[in-house]
Amino acid sequence: MSDPVLHLEGIGKTYGKDGPAPVAVLHGLDLAVARGEVVALVAPSGAGKSTLLHIAGLLDTPDRGRVLLKGRDMTGLPDKARTEARRRDLGFVYQFHHLLPEFTAAENIVLPQLANGVGARAAAARAQDLLGRVGLAHRAGHRPAELSGGEQQRVAFCRALANAPALLLADEPTGNLDPETSDRVFEVLMALVRETGLSALIATHNHALAARMDRVIRLNETVA
Numbered sequence: 001m002s003d004p005v006l007h008l009e010g011i012g013k014t015y016g017k018d019g020p021a022p023v024a025v026l027h028g029l030d031l032a033v034a035r036g037e038v039v040a041l042v043a044p045s046g047a048g049k050s051t052l053l054h055i056a057g058l059l060d061t062p063d064r065g066r067v068l069l070k071g072r073d074m075t076g077l078p079d080k081a082r083t084e085a086r087r088r089d090l091g092f093v094y095q096f097h098h099l100l101p102e103f104t105a106a107e108n109i110v111l112p113q114l115a116n117g118v119g120a121r122a123a124a125a126r127a128q129d130l131l132g133r134v135g136l137a138h139r140a141g142h143r144p145a146e147l148s149g150g151e152q153q154r155v156a157f158c159r160a161l162a163n164a165p166a167l168l169l170a171d172e173p174t175g176n177l178d179p180e181t182s183d184r185v186f187e188v189l190m191a192l193v194r195e196t197g198l199s200a201l202i203a204t205h206n207h208a209l210a211a212r213m214d215r216v217i218r219l220n221e222t223v224a
């Protein structure tokens with residue numbers, strides 16, 4: 001694969017290395033996500049899905065192997081550089097929306113842009129554009145508590161894309177919703193990802209959703 005957005009090379013992690021019961025996970029995992037590719041990550045509980053997403057998201061470091069983001073080796077960089085890369089190049093969506101309750105939908109999408117140095121007017125315009133893409137232009141002024149679960153999650157997608165990241169990392173992005181809403185909201189996410197040409201690594205237990213992505217990686221098959 002030429003020039004992947006994310007390349008994990010020989011990743012291994014051991015929890016509690018110096019204690020009486022070390023737990024080794026990932027066992028030399030290799031994984032690459034190409035530009036514009038949407039990859040599903042399917043893993044049984046405990047296989048290391050969260051560990052992998054934390055390492056790919058530069059929130060944790062592996063004990064062996066390298067993490068390359070847009071070709072740049074992130075392993076061993078100081079925390080400040082990793083935080084900057086995370087803010088600039090990565091978008092995150094979790095099972096629960098984690099929106100700031102005291103701010104409106106639009107403000108939740110504006111704030112990360114301001115933190116990245118975008119001007120207030122441009123940030124507001126981008127928030128409105130993203131909300132329009134997920135069918136929520138008319139709810140821009142509402143706070144999270146005034147929105148349904150599916151609407152909250154759609155706002156969270158917009159927030160993740162606010163700074164036009166190179167890669168979206170999502171952990172069960174519709175796992176908190178009932179099956180019907182999950183399907184509809186997942187469609188919205190996929191449309192958003194496709195329209196923006198984003199690369200994505202999306203963990204899900206839902207095999208039907210996984211089958212709709214470009215490629216499925218099963219974590220249990222990649223362990224040694």
Ligand SMILES: Nc1ncnc2c1ncn2[C@@H]1O[C@H](COP(=O)(O)OP(=O)(O)OP(=O)(O)O)[C@@H](O)[C@H]1O
Binds near residue numbers: 016023047048049051
């Ligand atoms: N801080 C820690 N200390 C010791 N073991 C840990 C720690 N964090 C995770 N583990 C272990 O590492 C393994 C992988 O954990 P991880 O959270 O990545 O799994 P997961 O695939 O995300 O599971 P789930 O889908 O249930 O959330 C598990 O066996 C877990 O118990």
